[in-house]
Amino acid sequence: MAMKRIGVLTSGGDAPGMNACVRAVVRTALYHGIECYGIRRGYAGLINGDVVQLNERSVSHTINRGGTILYSARSKEFMTEEGQRKAVSTCKFLGLDGIVVIGGDGTFRGAQALSKYGINVIGIPATIDNDISCTNYCIGFDTAANTAIDCIDKLRDTMQSHERCSVVEVMGRHAGFLAMYVGLAVGATAVLVPEDPFDFEQDVIEKIRRAKLKGFTHFMIVVAEGAGSAADIAKRIKDTIDLDPRVTVLGHIQRGGTPTGRDRVNATKMGYLAVQLLKEGKTNRVVCTREGGYVDVDIEEGLAMKRSVQEMEIDVLDAMTGSISLTDN
Numbered sequence: 001m002a003m004k005r006i007g008v009l010t011s012g013g014d015a016p017g018m019n020a021c022v023r024a025v026v027r028t029a030l031y032h033g034i035e036c037y038g039i040r041r042g043y044a045g046l047i048n049g050d051v052v053q054l055n056e057r058s059v060s061h062t063i064n065r066g067g068t069i070l071y072s073a074r075s076k077e078f079m080t081e082e083g084q085r086k087a088v089s090t091c092k093f094l095g096l097d098g099i100v101v102i103g104g105d106g107t108f109r110g111a112q113a114l115s116k117y118g119i120n121v122i123g124i125p126a127t128i129d130n131d132i133s134c135t136n137y138c139i140g141f142d143t144a145a146n147t148a149i150d151c152i153d154k155l156r157d158t159m160q161s162h163e164r165c166s167v168v169e170v171m172g173r174h175a176g177f178l179a180m181y182v183g184l185a186v187g188a189t190a191v192l193v194p195e196d197p198f199d200f201e202q203d204v205i206e207k208i209r210r211a212k213l214k215g216f217t218h219f220m221i222v223v224a225e226g227a228g229s230a231a232d233i234a235k236r237i238k239d240t241i242d243l244d245p246r247v248t249v250l251g252h253i254q255r256g257g258t259p260t261g262r263d264r265v266n267a268t269k270m271g272y273l274a275v276q277l278l279k280e281g282k283t284n285r286v287v288c289t290r291e292g293g294y295v296d297v298d299i300e301e302g303l304a305m306k307r308s309v310q311e312m313e314i315d316v317l318d319a320m321t322g323s324i325s326l327t328d329n
């Protein structure tokens with residue numbers, strides 16, 4: 001069946017590069033003579049018929065913009081069967097031959113639901129958490145990481161002057177990829193991630209003590225929000241050793257800003273590929289990056305895959321802070 005009309009939506013936590021991706025979907029569709037509708041506010045928009053027809057110019061000057069011009073939402077109604085049926089009715093009413101959904105794991109579970117009702121759907125991973133296991137890369141991660149790195153570099157200047165300890169909380173409710181990457185990039189004393197329950201004495205205090213013994217005068221502790229609150233950890237440090245840590249919660253700052261080149265290019269290629277897949281008659285697939293290239297994976301299989309922060313990253317971090325050599329000596 002030839003594709004005549006498709007829809008595109010962004011859902012869940014926004015990520016820098018989503019606009020570049022929407023732009024690529026729209027322009028690839030139009031390039032192939034396929035009409036494209038933007039569905040606003042994610043699955044809520046699909047339920048309510050909140051849609052707008054997009055042309056080439058609708059997405060002009062968006063490749064460099066953070067956020068999402070289509071808005072984003074987490075729809076509770078779409079989790080119900082009734083909500084899903086309404087969304088399917090909208091698809092049928094609009095005559096959509098397929099939908100591209102851009103977001104994280106919740107977005108893909110939504111895609112699965114639509115697919116069960118016979119709607120052709122392709123997912124594109126976009127989340128600053130980078131926690132979709134079937135892909136090496138999710139749109140938004142690079143920008144968010146660089147935003148956090150930039151903020152922490154600034155913090156380090158003042159920490160160094162005052163010989164202080166900083167506890168910085170980065171995003172990542174269930175995943176520590178962002179925290180670990182950022183921690184390595186800023187030379188953190190310790191990084192706490194949700195996947196690896198930490199021992200406060202050994203993983204924080206001991207690391208600070210060892211760093212002190214080596215002559216370090218300021219200490220950076222990076223905490224993924226899912227591992228614990230920066231305020232709690234700072235208080236525990238204060239109660240345990242002679243330091244008065246300052247707390248910084250980077251929060252939603254990490255989700256905004258101009259997407260990096262890496263995010264724009266990945267977003268553009270993934271948007272292009274999603275439309276190609278729909279054109280080939282494929283459905284219920286997610287576009288993934290693998291070893292420098294791109295593949296597509298069944299959404300169900302993709303959601304079942306597991307990927308975690310690597311042991312190697314933990315080892316590298318220990319080596320950089322010198323904690324291992326002191327233990328061994």
Ligand code: F6P
Nearest residue numbers: 012013014127128129171172173
């Ligand atoms: O998009 C992922 C994420 O930023 C998580 O890292 C964070 O826990 C969550 O979204 C915050 O979501 P909300 O937008 O609801 O505050």
